[in-house]
Amino acid sequence: MTASMERSHDFTDLTGLRHALHQVPEVGLDLPLTQAIVLEALSGLDLEITTGINCSSVVGVLRGERNVPDADRRTILLRADMDGLPLREEADISFRSRHDGAMHACGHDVHTAMLIGVAHVLAAQRDRLPGDVILMFQPGEEGFDGASVMIEEGVLSAAGRHPDAAWALHVMSGLVPRGVVTARRGPMLASSNALRVTVRGAGGHGSAPHRARDPIPAAAEMVTALQTLVSRTTSAFDPVVVTVGEFHAGTKENVIPSHARFSATIRCFDGDVLNRLETDCTRLCHGIATAHGLQADVQFERMYPVTVNDPYAVGLAEQQVGRVLGGERWHAMPNPVAGAEDFSRVLQAVPGAMLFLGASVTDEWNDAPDNHSPHVLFDDAVMSDGVALLGELARVSLFRSDASDKVLG
Numbered sequence: 001m002t003a004s005m006e007r008s009h010d011f012t013d014l015t016g017l018r019h020a021l022h023q024v025p026e027v028g029l030d031l032p033l034t035q036a037i038v039l040e041a042l043s044g045l046d047l048e049i050t051t052g053i054n055c056s057s058v059v060g061v062l063r064g065e066r067n068v069p070d071a072d073r074r075t076i077l078l079r080a081d082m083d084g085l086p087l088r089e090e091a092d093i094s095f096r097s098r099h100d101g102a103m104h105a106c107g108h109d110v111h112t113a114m115l116i117g118v119a120h121v122l123a124a125q126r127d128r129l130p131g132d133v134i135l136m137f138q139p140g141e142e143g144f145d146g147a148s149v150m151i152e153e154g155v156l157s158a159a160g161r162h163p164d165a166a167w168a169l170h171v172m173s174g175l176v177p178r179g180v181v182t183a184r185r186g187p188m189l190a191s192s193n194a195l196r197v198t199v200r201g202a203g204g205h206g207s208a209p210h211r212a213r214d215p216i217p218a219a220a221e222m223v224t225a226l227q228t229l230v231s232r233t234t235s236a237f238d239p240v241v242v243t244v245g246e247f248h249a250g251t252k253e254n255v256i257p258s259h260a261r262f263s264a265t266i267r268c269f270d271g272d273v274l275n276r277l278e279t280d281c282t283r284l285c286h287g288i289a290t291a292h293g294l295q296a297d298v299q300f301e302r303m304y305p306v307t308v309n310d311p312y313a314v315g316l317a318e319q320q321v322g323r324v325l326g327g328e329r330w331h332a333m334p335n336p337v338a339g340a341e342d343f344s345r346v347l348q349a350v351p352g353a354m355l356f357l358g359a360s361v362t363d364e365w366n367d368a369p370d371n372h373s374p375h376v377l378f379d380d381a382v383m384s385d386g387v388a389l390l391g392e393l394a395r396v397s398l399f400r401s402d403a404s405d406k407v408l409g
Helices: 012-023 032-042 108-121 144-152 213-231 271-291 311-324 343-349 383-398 404-407
Strands: 048-051 056-065 074-079 131-140 165-172 181-183 186-189 191-199 242-250 259-268 295-304 306-307 329-330 352-358
Touching: 012 032, 012 108, 012 383, 032 048, 032 056, 032 108, 032 131, 048 295, 056 108, 074 108, 074 343, 074 383, 108 131, 108 383, 131 144, 131 383, 144 311, 144 343, 165 311, 165 343, 165 383, 181 311, 186 352, 191 213, 191 271, 213 242, 213 271, 242 383, 259 271, 259 329, 271 295, 306 343, 306 352, 311 329, 311 352, 311 383, 343 352
Parallel strands: 074 131, 074 165, 165 352, 181 329
Antiparallel strands: 048 056, 056 131, 181 352, 186 306, 191 259, 191 295, 242 259
């Protein structure tokens, strides 16, 4: 590890920054308070700052050594998501959310504070960096596809040339022990897709179902049949998750409604499997509706693609974890996770990797409340490790080497 990246910095201010962010969580693409905190924290670093047009994004370009020839110059992108979730925080902490019904339940406040820390570290050594770093502070990760908005607004060309590598570090409460970094080569996270179905019948009195066209039994049959469909049409070696998270029908126990609707999330890791699922799920719902003499409106929406890590990027990450934190702090992830990420949009265009960092406040991390729980907690102490690792990944990726050339092309 180079002296410039040793973890000898005072990260007390980062803890305060993270707590300030945690208290004002904002949901979606419009995060004015969060954006203002980020801009203030980056002020004075001599960055080329732009903000979003259709979202509250912040992009900072940190220019390295100016005299590096264009043929040798590299550009690295580092991303942090900034948005919260529509949850009421239940954790008993001194810096809990002040916004009722919103909280940072996925650690995005930690990500934002860490990337600000990286900006300060790299700015202090800019004259020794043979290239540029794009700092991507992104809103709207939680279901709003903020990465697509930022890509459309030019984040990938912010430095004047396409990034050669991209990195994101995501804290996790219950996946790995505190301070451990994990990732896998290839598919890391699933694609996220939505199935939305409305079954249309004819309402009537509950005492005379034969005089109506009840949509509830048909919709319930669809919910059950979707689970059977997966197990009988998809190989056991092609993981698929189908979860019906919404079901709405009726207003009173003795009234047969005219329609019923439900929606499901569908996760998988293979494009061919996804194509079959879209066809099969649509056909199944229409078929069941027809069998009951009803009609079904079926919508299948493809949301986030599979998050695919570049194999060489993961190898480089493992190497740098060993150098910066110690070899025992790297755990290879054996299987992908069925969660989804819009950082997948960036990785479709730029080789790189998403890494997970264990951040549980307890050694009993297996039993800790998981990300997206209203009780989840993240340990501030991991931020210094995250800053050191991300900073070193950016620095090493900017230099030509046997390890990085395969990532940087």
